[in-house]
Amino acid sequence: MPSFDVTRSRFRLSDDEVFVLAQLATGQPVPESMEPAAARLRDAGLADGAGELSALLLPLMKTLVQPSVILSLEAGGRQGTLHHGLLIGDEHVVCHETWPGEEEAEYRLVEPRTVVWTLADLVALRQSGGETDEExxxxxxxxxxxxxxxxxxxxxxxxxxxxxxxxxxxxxxxxxxxxxxxxxxxxxxxxxxxxxxxxxxxxxxxxxxxxxxxxxxxxxxxxxxxxxxxxxxxxxxxxxxxxxxxxxxxxxxxxxxxxxxxxxxxxxxx
Structure with missing residues (x-):
């Protein structure tokens, strides 16, 4: 079920739900096969019966639909492969992160000046360790x-x-x-x-x-x-x-x- 947190401008959405939102944001029809996802978005208050999106979604969708730069991260470990990323738009930056075993990803707005810090956080990069001999x-x-x-x-x-x-x-x-x-x-x-x-x-x-x-x-x-x-x-x-x-x-x-x-x-x- 899609959900959102107004206090931090973040949303939990599945791939199907993001697809439906993109279709609605660009005025494209929603395929019949995507109706379950569309219904979930309506139930969550993120879209209405006429296909209008909640105002809460506008910064997010503007960036998702028209990004200037797309940064994609594929991270593999013992729990499988996860896909995260960053979308940089003209006005906003959106970060999305997945979780092991979960269908939904978290989408959130981040401060544009912290893009590199956000990328480092996505790969759990630590500053400690100092210099090291190359090998x-x-x-x-x-x-x-x-x-x-x-x-x-x-x-x-x-x-x-x-x-x-x-x-x-x-x-x-x-x-x-x-x-x-x-x-x-x-x-x-x-x-x-x-x-x-x-x-x-x-x-x-x-x-x-x-x-x-x-x-x-x-x-x-x-x-x-x-x-x-x-x-x-x-x-x-x-x-x-x-x-x-x-x-x-x-x-x-x-x-x-x-x-x-x-x-x-x-x-x-x-």
Whole structure:
């Protein structure tokens, strides 16, 4: 059931409900298959029988329908993959966050001056830790996938030595050299995430969608690791089992810099 919190300009909405709101906001018909979502919105007081939206939704929908910059975050961990993001409009900024096992996401307005802080919050980035010695771990995508699969299996076995089982799988897949350190990283992995910024700009000299992306691992006590290979932006299916995979350990400050660099400047927005 959709709901809202007037005090903080935030809303809980499912994908179907967001679709219906976008249709209503742009004057488009709502498909019959979406009628259950439309009914829920009416019951919650966010739309009426004539298709008019509540005034509470206007800043949110204006930004959702006409964003200048879209930032998408895909974060994977032991609870599965979650999708969060940020929509930057001419006047407002909207953040949306999902929750493990929940169909609805929270949409809220955020202060435009805090965009980078909000992005950092979405990936649970901490400032503590100071400088750290850089370290590189290299293998292939196929070896990495073997390690992640081993971790998933080990997690379902009470008392299993996850690190030993992951290291064994990495070695069997041909990654013996990187196995000891990579096994540690995989076992301590809190989340592996990829954030992409997209906007209408110029690409290869012509008008089109421009994009930048950064990917990283948060390995808790073992720190932050930027994924340098496969390089971003990465098209679906572009990396195969034999593709090189490289992680570089960096200080939290470097991750903050990478998030800041995602945002286009005024010239890039045209």
């Amino acid at each position: 590189v771990v290299e293998t292939t995508v196929g070896v990495l996938e073997a390690g992640l699969t081993a971790l998933e299996k080990a997690a379902s076995v009470p008392g299993a030595d996850e690190r030993a089982l992951v290291a064994e799988a990495l070695g069997a897949a041909g990654g013996a050299t990187a196995a000891p350190r990579l096994a540690e990283l995989i076992v301590e992995l809190r989340s592996q995430w990829r954030m992409t910024a997209a906007w209408q700009g110029r690409r290869d000299g012509a008008q089109g969608v421009a994009a930048r992306a950064v990917a990283a691992w948060d390995c808790g006590p073992l720190g932050y690791w930027l994924r340098e290979l496969p390089a971003e932006p990465l098209a679906e299916g572009a990396a195969g089992e034999g593709s090189p995979f490289r992680l570089r350990r960096v200080a939290p400050k470097r991750v903050w810099q990478e998030l800041t660099a995602l945002l286009p400047d005024a010239a890039e927005l045209g």
